[in-house]
Amino acid sequence: xxxxxxxxxxxxxxxxxxxxxLVDLPAGFKVKxxxxxxxxxxxxxxxxxxxxxxxxxxxxxxxxxxxxxxxxEAIPAGHPITVDNVKHAAGGYQxxxxxxxxxxxxxxxxxxxTFMGFHRKDGSVGTAxxxxxxxxxxCENRNVEVLKEALTDKLGFKKTKSYENEVDGLIALYKTGKxxxxxxxxxxxxxxxxxxxxxxxxxxxxIKFLNHxxxxxxxxxxxxxxxxxxxxxxxxxxxxxxxxxSLGCQHAQISxxxxxxxxxxxxxxxxxxxxEQQKLGTESKLLQEALKQTFAGLILANQEQRTxxxxxxxxxxxxxxxxxxxxxxxxxxxxGHLSDLLVTMGGSVILAEFPELCGVEQxxxxxxxxxxxxxxxxxxxxxxxxxAEATGSGxxxxxxxxxxxxxxxxxxxxxxxxxxxxxxxxxxxxxxYPEKVTKPGLNxxxxxxxxxxxxxxxxxxxxxxxxxxxxxxxxxxxxxxPVIKLSTNTVLFNKMPDxxxxxxxxxxxxxxxxxxxxxxxxxxxxxxxxxxxxxxxxELGQDDFIPWKRGVSL
Numbered sequence: 001x002x003x004x005x006x007x008x009x010x011x012x013x014x015x016x017x018x019x020x021x022l023v024d025l026p027a028g029f030k031v032k033x034x035x036x037x038x039x040x041x042x043x044x045x046x047x048x049x050x051x052x053x054x055x056x057x058x059x060x061x062x063x064x065x066x067x068x069x070x071x072x073e074a075i076p077a078g079h080p081i082t083v084d085n086v087k088h089a090a091g092g093y094q095x096x097x098x099x100x101x102x103x104x105x106x107x108x109x110x111x112x113x114t115f116m117g118f119h120r121k122d123g124s125v126g127t128a129x130x131x132x133x134x135x136x137x138x139c140e141n142r143n144v145e146v147l148k149e150a151l152t153d154k155l156g157f158k159k160t161k162s163y164e165n166e167v168d169g170l171i172a173l174y175k176t177g178k179x180x181x182x183x184x185x186x187x188x189x190x191x192x193x194x195x196x197x198x199x200x201x202x203x204x205x206x207i208k209f210l211n212h213x214x215x216x217x218x219x220x221x222x223x224x225x226x227x228x229x230x231x232x233x234x235x236x237x238x239x240x241x242x243x244x245x246s247l248g249c250q251h252a253q254i255s256x257x258x259x260x261x262x263x264x265x266x267x268x269x270x271x272x273x274x275x276e277q278q279k280l281g282t283e284s285k286l287l288q289e290a291l292k293q294t295f296a297g298l299i300l301a302n303q304e305q306r307t308x309x310x311x312x313x314x315x316x317x318x319x320x321x322x323x324x325x326x327x328x329x330x331x332x333x334x335x336g337h338l339s340d341l342l343v344t345m346g347g348s349v350i351l352a353e354f355p356e357l358c359g360v361e362q363x364x365x366x367x368x369x370x371x372x373x374x375x376x377x378x379x380x381x382x383x384x385x386x387x388a389e390a391t392g393s394g395x396x397x398x399x400x401x402x403x404x405x406x407x408x409x410x411x412x413x414x415x416x417x418x419x420x421x422x423x424x425x426x427x428x429x430x431x432x433y434p435e436k437v438t439k440p441g442l443n444x445x446x447x448x449x450x451x452x453x454x455x456x457x458x459x460x461x462x463x464x465x466x467x468x469x470x471x472x473x474x475x476x477x478x479x480x481x482p483v484i485k486l487s488t489n490t491v492l493f494n495k496m497p498d499x500x501x502x503x504x505x506x507x508x509x510x511x512x513x514x515x516x517x518x519x520x521x522x523x524x525x526x527x528x529x530x531x532x533x534x535x536x537x538x539e540l541g542q543d544d545f546i547p548w549k550r551g552v553s554l
Contacts, residue, residue, distance in 0.1 A: 007510070009033075011052075012329060013065035018049040018081060020325060020407075022508060025050075031078060041079045047325025047407035047471075050080050060089070064328065064416035066359055067091040069409070081409065088396040088410040090359035093381075095374060099366040100426035104344045105337065109519060116306040116530035117237075117313065117464075122265045124237035125313035127464045127529040128205045129304050130480045131297065133243045133290075134230055136257065137215030137250035143283065144245060147290055148209045155298075156199035157206045159541040165189060201302035204240065205531075207294075208479035210545045216250035218549065223251035226547050229434040231260035232460030234272065238480045240301035241271035243294045245286070248278030264436050271297035306531060312346030314529060315437055317463030317481070318421040319352070321451030324471025325407025326488040328417020330517075331469035331504035334486070337518030338467070338525075339423035339442065348440050350463055351422035352447040352454045354384050355554045358395040359412035360419045364444065368427040377430040380446045388554060398449050398554045402472050421469070433548060437462040448553035451476050452544045455483065465525055475499045477542025482528050484535045486521065501535045 009019040009031070019033065021044045029040040036052055044050050049063070054076050061069040061081065069086040079085075118126035135144050152158045166188040173183050210233065214226045234242045234257075246254050254274055261268050273293040280286045318335055320327060339349040351357075357364060361381055368374035388394050398411040408414040428441030434457055437443050445461055447454040451474060455466055459481040466481050468474070471488040473496045487493040490505030502521060506512035512520075527533040 009050075010329065012063060015065050016062050017053055017055070018051055018061060018063060020049055020329065021046050036077075038077045041076060044080045045407075048080050049325070049407065049413075051075050051077050053077050061086060063413055064360075064420075066363075066412070066416050068359060068412035068416060083404060083409050086409060088412060090395075090412040090415075091362060093361035093365055093378060095371065095378070096362065096366045098368070098370070098374075100369055102340075102424045102426065104425075105340050105515070107341055107344050110311060110341065110345060110522065113311055113526060114308040115311065115314070115526050116532075117309040118240070118304050119307060119309065120237050121269055122235070122267065124462070125309040125464070126237035126239070127314075127482060128238040128480065128531070129203060129240050129301065130205050130238055131207045131241050131243070131294070131301055132233060132239055132480065133207065133209045133294070134233070134245070135211060135215070136227075136230070136244060136246040136252045136254065138211075138213045139216070139247045139250065140245040140277070141211045143277070143287060143290075144209050144211055146287055147243070147294070148207075150287075150291065151207055151294070155201065155207070157204075201298050203302045203304055204298060207298075208543055210479055212545065212547050214547050214549070215252040218251070220251055222549050224256060225434055225550060227252050227256040228260045228263075229457070229460045229547050231257055231264055232434055232436060232462070233480060234261055234270070235265045235268060235436075236459065236462065236480055237464050239270070240304055241273075241297040243273040243290055243297070244275070245290065246274065246276040248276045271300050273297055310346070311342065311526070312440065314342060314525070315348040315350065315462045315464050316342060316525070317350045317352070317455065317458030317461075317466035319451065319455050319458065319466055319468040319476075319483075320356075320418055320421065320470065321468060321474040321476055322470040322472030323403055323406075323408060323414060323418065324488055326505075326508055327408075327469055327471050328420055330507040330514075331471075331486045331488040332417055332420040333514045334504050334507065334517035334521060335421040335467055335469060336423035337515050338522050339421065340425055341518065341522055343423070343425040343441050346440050348437050348443060348462070349422070350437060350443050350445050350458045350461060351419070352445040352458055353418060353449040354381055354444075354446050355388070355395045355398045355411065355449040356415045356418040357381065357444075358385070358398070358415045360416055364419065364422075364427060367425075367442075368430065373427060373430050376432075377427070377444055380430065380432060384446065387550075393554065395554070406471060421467075431461060433457055433550070434460045436460075448548055450546075450548075450553045452546045453548045453553055455544070456546050457548060465529055467521065467525070469504070470500075473499060475537070475540070475542055476544050477537030477540070479543040479545055482535050483537040483542070484521075484525065484528060485537065499536050499540070 025044040070089040447457040466483040493503035
């Protein structure tokens with residue numbers, strides 16, 4: 001990518017015929033670019049794009065060196081591209097030559113670096129130590145909630161920050177006869193977080209409760225995939241043990257879950273409590289048994305302790321949400337450099353969100369280590385898009401209103417920037433949801449572009465840390481894997497410091513290179529993986545968990 005030598009605009013790739021505004025450009029602003037000189041015709045907001053040549057209707061538009069759209073009408077040089085004058089278009093793809101030679105980055109700064117993790121018997125290493133409680137079917141959600149109410153506070157795991165005092169203030173205003181207008185104008189006291197209670201089990205990071213709305217009533221494919229997803233969490237390196245509640249008659253049977261666990265960890269030996277309500281009888285009997293057996297499991301889980309582990313034991317999920325026009329030139333390529341660093345050191349990274357790889361299929365296919373891997377990637381992409389089109393949509397419909405408002409007007413523009421998170425290394429494996437990562441290097445995982453569904457899936461596949469870039473601000477987290485938020489711009493970092501951990505707006509401002517930012521992020525990851533820093537998503541208890549109903553979500 002071109003360097004940010006100007007404070008006004010940037011050409012991302014030498015073959016691009018649009019420039020990205022780095023600041024608001026007024027009408028009449030004179031652009032001098034290479035041998036070209038022209039005026040901005042209409043005001044262009046930062047993050048948006050404008051043409052450098054006159055385009056006729058049907059002409060191709062290129063960004064990141066790939067086709068990202070077609071002009072739907074004549075567009076003069078210096079005019080912004082919008083949803084009104086550009087339509088989605090992306091290049092085709094086919095099996096090509098292997099392009100797996102790449103320049104590995106210098107990892108000297110990370111030589112002999114380790115993180116303090118929880119070593120599991122299957123050889124994986126956790127960055128945290130959680131107990132999870134899971135319903136096999138939505139019918140058990142209430143019982144899971146009862147266990148949550150019973151266990152979290154008493155064992156010292158309850159999040160102490162609440163707004164109860166603010167509600168007390170509103171009640172007081174109401175009782176003293178204040179009007180609605182007075183109440184709406186009131187300055188409520190912002191309650192500071194109380195000191196958390198002492199945990200009974202200090203080596204356990206928490207008990208997490210993974211409610212969902214699946215397990216029965218849908219397709220057998222969905223319930224089988226759910227069992228695979230839940231097995232991914234039960235066998236996850238950040239999980240010390242699990243309690244599973246089953247009703248008994250649902251599609252998602254205990255036997256299917258057990259088979260999926262064995263598939264992922266043939267020697268599985270973690271504490272596992274599995275209870276079926278229709279066998280036990282009363283709700284009281286089920287819950288009392290769950291409490292006793294879970295408590296016994298927690299005693300065992302508390303025996304685990306952090307010890308040093310090489311960085312090769314890190315498996316990083318790469319995610320983006322609330323993306324903007326800066327995502328593909330700041331935070332995402334910074335993660336790309338981090339990915340290359342980690343892959344060079346023997347670690348694993350997961351690039352998911354297949355609808356957001358539309359338009360870069362050829363490059364990623366060519367980077368697959370062998371023909372079988374390339375064919376699997378192309379097959380999953382084409383099948384997924386066909387399923388989406390069969391429901392009346394397609395990858396072209398992926399950009400959200402927020403994406404469009406901030407400069408990502410076609411799926412191909414969004415995708416070309418999103419793919420930068422994966423860096424430049426060869427693709428070592430292509431996984432279908434909810435398969436597990438078994439190879440080091442860059443793994444492509446078929447998931448929707450929906451933030452929470454994709455993050456949920458990446459963790460099930462083995463990500464023990466998730467790096468999540470955002471340009472608009474997204475409060476997503478995960479029950480068992482720390483999710484680190486990175487802003488694409490400094491304005492967002494300053495506006496939403498309660499959910500953002502790292503600012504990558506320094507790249508836009510020219511005070512830090514992509515490589516410097518990537519290395520800085522990796523140092524931060526090591527601290528989080530060691531338990532020395534808790535990212536904002538963990539502090540706020542953002543435990544988002546949504547299984548994917550195949551083919552429904554983009």
